Amino acid sequence: MRKGVDGVQQWQDGEWMVRSIFGGSATKAYRCPGCMQEIRPGVAHVVAWPADERGDLTDRRHWHTGCWKARDRRAPGVERSRNAPHYG
């Protein structure tokens, strides 16, 4: 069995559930909180959310795979959500 990225990962700021999204199932564009760049449809990436809130999936964040893996180089707690308007 291969071990993928899916599952609970331990980070400095707690446990995160991580799920990999394959390019074919990525049908929307998302904003990556790691680099604030767009994750374009069709691009494989990861979704992460706090493991202690597994019942509430509204807090899921979509990350570029590389940005997620580089996450521990960033200071924890600096991410902030932004209520950007959605058009279309």
Ligand SMILES: [Zn+2]
């Ligand atoms: Zn990114």
